[in-house]
Amino acid sequence: MATAAETTQEWSRRRRFSWARFSRASVPYGLILPVIAVLGAILGYPIYSLVRLSLQHYTLFELIQHHGQWVGLANFTSVLHDQVFWHTLVRTVIFTIVNVGLTIGGGLLIALLLVRVSPWVRILLTSGLVLVWSMPQVVAVQVWNWMTNFQNGVVNYTMTELHLGNYYGHDFTQSTFSALTLVTTLIVWGALPFVAITLYAALSQVPGELVEAAEIDGARPWRVFRDVTVPILRPVLLILTSLSILWDFGVFTQPYLLIRQVHIHPSNYLMGVYLFEEGYLKSDYGRGAAISILMLLIVITLSIVYVRRMVRIGEAE
Amino acid sequence: MRTRAARRAGWNTVGIALFVVMVFPVYWMVSTAFKTDDQITSLKPTWFPTHPTLVHFSNAIHTPFFWTDVKNSIIVVLFTVVVAMVLAFLAAVALAKYRFTGRKLFIFLIIGIQMLPGAGLIIPLYVVLARYHEVGKLSGVIITYLTFALPFCVWTLRGFIVGIPDELEEAAMVDGSTRLGAFTRILLPLVAPGLVATSVFAFITSWNEYIFARILLNDQNTQTVTVWLSYFLGTSRNQDWGALMAGSTLTAIPVIIFFLLVQKRIMFGLTAGAVKG
Numbered sequence: 296m297a298t299a300a301e302t303t304q305e306w307s308r309r310r311r312f313s314w315a316r317f318s319r320a321s322v323p324y325g326l327i328l329p330v331i332a333v334l335g336a337i338l339g340y341p342i343y344s345l346v347r348l349s350l351q352h353y354t355l356f357e358l359i360q361h362h363g364q365w366v367g368l369a370n371f372t373s374v375l376h377d378q379v380f381w382h383t384l385v386r387t388v389i390f391t392i393v394n395v396g397l398t399i400g401g402g403l404l405i406a407l408l409l410v411r412v413s414p415w416v417r418i419l420l421t422s423g424l425v426l427v428w429s430m431p432q433v434v435a436v437q438v439w440n441w442m443t444n445f446q447n448g449v450v451n452y453t454m455t456e457l458h459l460g461n462y463y464g465h466d467f468t469q470s471t472f473s474a475l476t477l478v479t480t481l482i483v484w485g486a487l488p489f490v491a492i493t494l495y496a497a498l499s500q501v502p503g504e505l506v507e508a509a510e511i512d513g514a515r516p517w518r519v520f521r522d523v524t525v526p527i528l529r530p531v532l533l534i535l536t537s538l539s540i541l542w543d544f545g546v547f548t549q550p551y552l553l554i555r556q557v558h559i560h561p562s563n564y565l566m567g568v569y570l571f572e573e574g575y576l577k578s579d580y581g582r583g584a585a586i587s588i589l590m591l592l593i594v595i596t597l598s599i600v601y602v603r604r605m606v607r608i609g610e611a612e
Numbered sequence: 613m614r615t616r617a618a619r620r621a622g623w624n625t626v627g628i629a630l631f632v633v634m635v636f637p638v639y640w641m642v643s644t645a646f647k648t649d650d651q652i653t654s655l656k657p658t659w660f661p662t663h664p665t666l667v668h669f670s671n672a673i674h675t676p677f678f679w680t681d682v683k684n685s686i687i688v689v690l691f692t693v694v695v696a697m698v699l700a701f702l703a704a705v706a707l708a709k710y711r712f713t714g715r716k717l718f719i720f721l722i723i724g725i726q727m728l729p730g731a732g733l734i735i736p737l738y739v740v741l742a743r744y745h746e747v748g749k750l751s752g753v754i755i756t757y758l759t760f761a762l763p764f765c766v767w768t769l770r771g772f773i774v775g776i777p778d779e780l781e782e783a784a785m786v787d788g789s790t791r792l793g794a795f796t797r798i799l800l801p802l803v804a805p806g807l808v809a810t811s812v813f814a815f816i817t818s819w820n821e822y823i824f825a826r827i828l829l830n831d832q833n834t835q836t837v838t839v840w841l842s843y844f845l846g847t848s849r850n851q852d853w854g855a856l857m858a859g860s861t862l863t864a865i866p867v868i869i870f871f872l873l874v875q876k877r878i879m880f881g882l883t884a885g886a887v888k889g
Binding site: 323329334341342353408411413416420424433436437441447449545571575580594595602 | 620627634653657702710721725733737762763766845856
């Protein structure tokens with residue numbers, strides 16, 4: 296009897312206790328619920344539609360009808376058999392490698408320079424970098440358009456005066472190579488400040504004693520850099536590189552607005568522009584969806600390193 | 613000692629040269645906006661604008677739809693920031709103050725979504741919004757902006773809330789405050805600077821956004837400033853570069869001012885933890 300009463304009491308206490316625990320445990324879920332619900336509606340549902348679309352014939356006509364026609368994998372077959380897709384992919388990969396290389400390499404050099412200059416030059420240069428960093432992309436594109444316009448661009452003038460060739464009346468967007476070089480200058484210029492300032496912040500974490508000790512041991516500057524500085528910078532470099540790869544691979548605004556509608560052509564497509572032209576402008580949403588999925592898959596693969604590292608940071612804190 | 617000073621002078625020269633090259637495009641934008649038409653169209657560049665004029669600014673703001681589009685941008689940005697901040701704050705508290713099953717998955721989603729390129733999402737967002745008749749409306753644009761603003765705000769706010777020690781809140785509760793009381797009186801004032809910085813940064817990103825606004829808003833009456841600016845350059849041979857640069861300067865000014873205010877606070881959001889080691 297006594298044991299039974301005890302058990303009931305015990306049971307009810309445990310029950311009350313677990314109710315309290317339950318309500319406490321549900322607090323974080325209640326807090327994240329709104330974000331989950333909104334993201335599910337505005338992102339989850341579109342992504343579900345994306346997969347459906349990619350398996351349908353879906354153009355402007357179907358958009359008005361709200362009804363696509365199932366075609367299985369036809370869109371994917373069509374894209375994967377399209378020379379333009381493969382050429383665009385290769386071009387975008389090369390473009391990304393060049394841009395990321397210049398951004399990270401240049402950013403590292405600027406960071407190393409920032410350590411070596413006098414304080415007033417450091418403040419001047421850092422302020423300049425922050426100013427550049429703050430420039431909106433569309434604004435920067437228009438400034439580039441003005442600086443390189445074929446009638447009286449200041450870049451054309453300076454290059455001609457420096458005897459690099461006759462650039463009067465030269466349109467940089469005419470050949471694929473010079474058009475993409477132009478886009479590269481714009482992207483690298485815009486991306487350098489973030490990379491340089493972040494790397495400089497990381498460099499200032501390198502303990503001075505470590506460098507001194509290495510120097511006393513007779514290490515030359517290059518060895519100090521390679522064996523002391525780089526290992527400390529490695530985690531930051533890794534994150535900056537993955538971020539730059541993702542941004543440059545998916546770039547749209549700069550190439551689209553700088554090459555401009557007149558000169559945009561399959562021979563100078565980058566992935567983002569290709570998707571916009573083939574899917575959105577031609578209103579072939581089914582095929583566009585297939586291209587989007589392929590592009591997103593590539594980006595997701597590329598982002599694994601970055602996302603894993605950041606998730607670990609988020610979990611640890 | 614002499615070689616060391618000489619070396620530093622050398623680095624300083626490189627630094628100043630780099631400053632000039634990097635800042636030149638910004639300088640060229642602002643200075644062109646103040647030049648006379650003669651100085652702008654001449655083949656030989658005018659490096660310093662003598663006789664500055666404000667005529668291009670007045671031309672730019674009297675361009676059709678400039679003020680309408682500024683108003684549209686402000687509406688879109690304000691709604692995006694307010695909705696994103698309110699919802700994100702709750703989720704950020706959950707991430708920073710609670711351990712729960714599924715937390716890792718949630719963090720994974722928040723970071724992963726920020727990595728998706730906008731270009732890859734235009735087709736599904738366009739088709740879904742067209743289905744609900746949201747194309748051509750500012751509300752449709754606000755919805756698409758939330759796709760990047762929400763995850764960004766959650767992640768950045770989390771960083772600010774994590775920095776506040778639990779003991780402060782606990783102490784307030786021991787002193788008889790309720791959890792909500794401790795929250796509003798202790799946590800909120802401490803996170804306020806972070807809230808401001810995050811909102812400002814979300815403001816900047818939304819103000820600068822181009823691709824979603826470009827595909828969703830085709831009517832000049834409902835465009836945003838970035839789309840207005842991108843259409844400024846027609847196809848004719850004779851461009852009004854002065855007015856374009858004045859318009860560019862006007863578009864950039866609010867961003868530059870806000871950015872300078874919050875840059876220090878926010879810059880490590882994307883690389884958080886990596887720098888601290």
